[in-house]
Amino acid sequence: AQIIHEGDIFPGARVLEAGAGSGALTCSLLRAVGPGGRVVSYEQRADHAEHAQRNVSVYYGDAPQNWELIVDDVARSELPEASFDRAVLDMLAPWEVLESVGRLLTPGGVLMIYVATVTQLSRVVEALRAQQCWTEPRSWETLQRGWNVVGLAVRPQHSMRGHTAFLIFARRLAPGVVAPVPLGRKREGRDG
Template sequence: MSPATSPTGADQRRGPFRPGERVQLTDEKGRMNTVTLTPGGAFHTHKGLLAHDAVIGQPEGCVVSNDTGHRYQALRPLLSDFVLSMPRGAAVVYPKDAGQIITMADIFPGARVVEAGVGSGALSISLLRAVGDQGYLHSFERREEFAEVARGNVETIFGGAHPAWNISIGDFQDEVVKQEEPGSVDRVVLDMLAPWECLDAVATVLAPGGVWINYVATVTQLSRTAEAIRADGRFTEPNAWESMVRGWHLEGLAVRPDHRMVAHTGFLLTARRLAEGVTGISPKRRPSKTEFSDEDLQTWTPRDGDWSPETLGERVVSDRKLRRAAKDAASTVQRGAFKDRDKD
């Protein structure tokens, strides 16, 4: 397959290093630094200076030396590396959760997917890779500042705009029913504070058998979303889980779990759309308290009646930080223009 017909971004992952590319440099102690290659540029540390020109044109996986003889292993950053280091305005969906979303929501090549809560674009990148150029991803984001950061990050990883991606500004539950035909969407992915508010919108656009997956941070959000889905009757019984990743220390016979791990980041909850007019079958279970009392809602809901990041313990992102992240993301895309000039 020639580069002209390669899937979007594929040619960015192949061949020798080119100007404008991000390269991960790992020294002999395992310390990693990511730099954007610029003709005539240099990577400076207290160990000396490494000229970018010594890396440009070299094959991926090469080992290069700086002016004092210290060696570096040069590789292109993986998606997981990029996501954790890219400019961000909001917390990103960690790779471990993005992988679960792609698999458990059955995101397939050519799928029509809508998502809400774009944030910095980390999950959008994974979804675009899964649906491919012939698929469709429509992302909804309430804040233009977040959308700008996401656009910059998506264009950086794919080397330009992705043909399958469309991003809209506005509230998901209001906009999706205006812009998507009823029953036309294969998958719905929500990363937001109150997904239960989107029940009618999701039920309208999601095709029968389609998967709805939610990413929520707290037990209270998880419980309220699950009970709302059960009470609605248009979906299958919801399933919920979380994933934890623990690395291992590997050195000779000293093989043991790492002392630190990526533990709780969020909960995932899935349900599937039933055929129109069908009421779901509820599994038989022992009677338990499933209804929310006024006291429960008072405990969970802030005084103004609106769920907010502060209430759920999330860090509030300042407008200044958002502007800086958007500027950084756009700058990364601009530096990547070297690649296009190099190919011309």
């Protein structure tokens, strides 16, 4: 739900998905874009692609006409430049495909990336900054903590799933637009 909301996946949108996995996110993307939109999913692993194909077909009763599943690396995509309004990456090394995804995403288009570890988060954000064709990346950890509410006895539940993932948001800049300089603290001894 956070990917759909924060990524502004809207009815009629053209969405690129890299890392189709089980197809669960694909189903949500297809629902969000509606029949007037389009989702193109890349999956490198044939076994995952089969699983996604089966799950999406079961969920919708058949594979939707506005969905294309490509078993390949999105970095090798031959689709035309600026083919997509939004891109969602859920893969092991998303920093490796940012150049290709940037080419496929229309200027002003939104990129959402799902990663599981702090190391991935750091590598992705630094890669986005280095390309200088994205807005300053915004990242957050997704957490959910239940609460017990009984009259005036209101407290958090004792158990909590402490970590689920990190999400990263960036917007594709138009050609010729200068990437913003990230604000930060000066590091003693390095910046004067």
